[in-house]
Amino acid sequence: MNTPSxxxxxxxxxxxxxRSPIIPTLLEAIVLATGMGFVAVARVTESRxxxxxxxxxxxxxxxxxxxxxxxxxxxxxxxxxDEEIVIDDVNLDPVYVNxxxxxxxxxxxYISVPIRRADGSFFGTLCAIDPQPHKLKTDxxxxxxxxxxxxxxxxxxxxEVLTESQGALSHERDLxxxxxxxxxxxxxxxxxxxxxxxxxxxxxxxxxxxDKTLELVSLMRGSVNRMQLLIENLLDQARKRSGGGxxxxxxxxxxxxxxxxxxxxxxxxxxxxxxxxMKIDLPAPVNCDLPRISQLFSNLLGNAVSHGTSxxxxxVDARLIDGYFVLTVTNSGxxxxxxxxxxxxxxxxxxxxxxxxxxLGLGLxxxxxxxxxxxxxxxxxxxxxxxxxxxxxxxxxxxxxxTEKEQHTL
Numbered sequence: 280m281n282t283p284s285x286x287x288x289x290x291x292x293x294x295x296x297x298r299s300p301i302i303p304t305l306l307e308a309i310v311l312a313t314g315m316g317f318v319a320v321a322r323v324t325e326s327r328x329x330x331x332x333x334x335x336x337x338x339x340x341x342x343x344x345x346x347x348x349x350x351x352x353x354x355x356x357x358x359x360x361d362e363e364i365v366i367d368d369v370n371l372d373p374v375y376v377n378x379x380x381x382x383x384x385x386x387x388x389y390i391s392v393p394i395r396r397a398d399g400s401f402f403g404t405l406c407a408i409d410p411q412p413h414k415l416k417t418d419x420x421x422x423x424x425x426x427x428x429x430x431x432x433x434x435x436x437x438x439e440v441l442t443e444s445q446g447a448l449s450h451e452r453d454l455x456x457x458x459x460x461x462x463x464x465x466x467x468x469x470x471x472x473x474x475x476x477x478x479x480x481x482x483x484x485x486x487x488x489x490d491k492t493l494e495l496v497s498l499m500r501g502s503v504n505r506m507q508l509l510i511e512n513l514l515d516q517a518r519k520r521s522g523g524g525x526x527x528x529x530x531x532x533x534x535x536x537x538x539x540x541x542x543x544x545x546x547x548x549x550x551x552x553x554x555x556x557m558k559i560d561l562p563a564p565v566n567c568d569l570p571r572i573s574q575l576f577s578n579l580l581g582n583a584v585s586h587g588t589s590x591x592x593x594x595v596d597a598r599l600i601d602g603y604f605v606l607t608v609t610n611s612g613x614x615x616x617x618x619x620x621x622x623x624x625x626x627x628x629x630x631x632x633x634x635x636x637x638x639l640g641l642g643l644x645x646x647x648x649x650x651x652x653x654x655x656x657x658x659x660x661x662x663x664x665x666x667x668x669x670x671x672x673x674x675x676x677x678x679x680x681x682t683e684k685e686q687h688t689l
Contacts, residue, residue, distance in 0.1 A: 543595060
């Protein structure tokens, strides 16, 4: 692996891919749907293989602008023969079991699909590798890769047209169409298998199993819950873009403390090395939309786990104060740069441009929308010692305006 100087035309391709808000979403979705550890958009020519965008959960080590020797890659063969390459398990594949590429880069599962522009010209590949075997030769996985590769090609073509026309309105319309297409794929290809996984885990957990199996089921359930939250966040974003909005249905509930503890327990199960300290003091019912406040809390807590210092405890404080429900999530770690704070709650911005694995940048945006729907404020305070997100929501009737006393529809 090396990082030579990137020619201007390659750098332009990297910049186009980097500007697109949808492409990180596509790559994250592939990781969630397939379990593959490294997924990338690569620019591939006869002489060069350059990373344009990547999600790396296995420390493979490539980022935008990094380059591999093109002849050492299977993407080189995808370009030469204009064919997809899909390998469930290199060790069992009669064609690639002795190939130099898997041996060099240490993978067993592999898939690479061509990315083409509208005129049919070859741009590069949407590829994924993993050191473990995976079931990739299925209609669902292949259909998803082909659609996402087509979408990336459309993003490239769209950007070229927009550069020539300077059509800001056309740009927004094209991106909206790509997002709607992607969300439809998620709803069809992810929701059903996620629901099936969730049902299967419940059946296993309710059976006679040992403690080790129960622990494994708990970890798997936490992963499934995170996938479900990802899908719901994307659907909420789609409803917001289409004008449907997030519907808030408030009702007095005595179960909010238990719901918050359950969310923390699910996240704790999949991050056992990250301590989550809960302080809950809710002696009276809280007037809220319970599932939505739980979703808001899950987003804030997941953000704290992603950005907080590993091994340092995360502090959660939920209480009623003078007619307000106040929820604070605090983590240690580097402070949020001042220039990022104004855009922190915008869609596809909250994860930070310098991070590759903190999600889709929708969590904080959805949390803010839920807060607004409750007539609440969501603020952040960050310094060298800690970062704290605080929800302050009116709870008693005298704290609510006439509009806020009605059901909220953003």
